[in-house]
Amino acid sequence: MKAIALNNQTLNWTDHPDLPEPAADEVAIDVAWAGMNRADLMQSKGAYPPPPGASEILGLEVSGRVAAVGENVSHLEPGDEVCALLTGGGYASRVNVPSAQVLPVPAGLTLKQAAALPEVFATAWMNLYMVAGVKPEERVLVHAAASGLGTATIQLAVAMGNPVFATAGSDDKLAVCRTLGATGTWNRHNGSFAEAVKDWGGADMVLDPVGGDYIAENQKCLNVEGRIVLIGLMGGTDAKLSTVAMLRKRQRVMGSTLRAQPVSVKGEVMDALYEHVWPRLASGEIKPVIDRTWPIEEANEAMTYLASNESTGKVLLAVNP
Incomplete structure (x- = not known):
């Protein structure tokens, strides 16, 4: 071979x-x-x-x-x-x-x-519906949303009844995200997404392959009982958490990988x-x-x-x- x-x-x-x-x-x-x-x-x-x-x-x-x-x-x-x-x-x-x-x-x-299909849809399903336990009508924030994983996640979440807010690095990519069903979008080059997500209705769950400074911004737009699932470190390994927000809003931050999971x-x-x-x-x-x-x-x-x-x-x- x-x-x-x-x-x-x-x-x-x-x-x-x-x-x-x-x-x-x-x-x-x-x-x-x-x-x-x-x-x-x-x-x-x-x-x-x-x-x-x-x-x-x-x-x-x-x-x-x-x-x-x-x-x-x-x-x-x-x-x-x-x-x-x-x-x-x-x-x-x-x-x-x-x-x-x-x-x-x-x-x-x-x-x-x-x-x-396999890796992106398996990653999306596991993290949304097994790790985070997303329920119908809960709102999902997806970062790097024009990636293979992002485009799969948008479609899966929308099909399962979960509104999606997508962030990406260009207006062309965000246009694709909207065609796939995202109802809120933000170009990351325009600064923080937090206020835009809050205006959209806030996020009950965040699928985050970025980490770094995004963690604190995710917390700002999480609804009560909101969950952040960290699946990558594209933005760096260091992050600041607001412990006050975690307590007041009962927020959860979870790390997740699919590759090492058992058969x-x-x-x-x-x-x-x-x-x-x-x-x-x-x-x-x-x-x-x-x-x-x-x-x-x-x-x-x-x-x-x-x-x-x-x-x-x-x-x-x-x-x-």
């Missing part, structure tokens, strides 16, 4: 030892497309090592065709078109993954579109996506947002583009489309 090898932050598509046959509860997938995520960018810089036992190869989501199944897998068979949430190993021609993290491609979607939790998330999101994808109510694609041999160029923050939606690598 082939896979991306990382050498001094350079990505090389090269020969790699073949994987073993899938274990009893695993599925082997011949990869067609691999989704790119900021976690891959962080790992390539040495800032986000994979969990113990996970593949060192980059890549947290793929689409492709089932090549083989373990002896305990009965709901999938060779040849099925699928997409999968991974702990690593996606930038490769083949990957083994627990069957609980594999779903069929939604009806009417291509393998290319399906590669844009049982990831399986629960994927089951929820299959129930709540897959039918909406099949009907067209929710759509994958794809910005650009590169052949896997040009992964360096794709990674540079991802790091530029110019993308709106997902960046994909074509492995064997």
